[in-house]
Amino acid sequence: MPRGSSYYMGDKLNKALVAPEKVEAVLDQVRAAGKVVVAVPEPKPEPVVIEKPVVVDPGELKTPASKSKTVWTWLLTAIGAPIAAFGNLDWRVQLAIVAVIVGFAIYGIKRRADLAKAVRDLKTEFGS
Numbered sequence: 001m002p003r004g005s006s007y008y009m010g011d012k013l014n015k016a017l018v019a020p021e022k023v024e025a026v027l028d029q030v031r032a033a034g035k036v037v038v039a040v041p042e043p044k045p046e047p048v049v050i051e052k053p054v055v056v057d058p059g060e061l062k063t064p065a066s067k068s069k070t071v072w073t074w075l076l077t078a079i080g081a082p083i084a085a086f087g088n089l090d091w092r093v094q095l096a097i098v099a100v101i102v103g104f105a106i107y108g109i110k111r112r113a114d115l116a117k118a119v120r121d122l123k124t125e126f127g128s
Helices: 020-035 069-085 091-126
Strands: none
Touching: 069 091
C-alpha cells in the first residue's frame, strides 16, 4: 500500500482528512513531551508524637503461664466441656472433640505467652 492509504482505499466514500505528515508531527510532539521528566520533591513526613502508651499491660501478663487464670480456664474448659456436652457420644468421638478443643487451648496459651513476651520486650525497649 502506498503511504497515506488505508484499507478502504478505492472506496469512493472514504478519504483522509489529515495528511500523514501532520499526524506524524503530532505524534512526535507527544513522544517528546513524554520524555520530559519533572522532578517533584516528596514532602517529608512529620513526626508523630504519641502521648499515651501503644501497648497497655492488662496486668495478668506479668504472671507466669502456670499461675494465669486464663490458662487454667482454657484447660478446664477444653477438658470438661466436651465431656459434659457430649456425654452420650461414643468415646472416640468425645476424644476427637477433646483433642480439637485442647489444640485450640494450646494455641491460645501459646499466643498468650507470645503476647506477654512482646509486652515485656516493648517495656524493655521503651524503658518503662
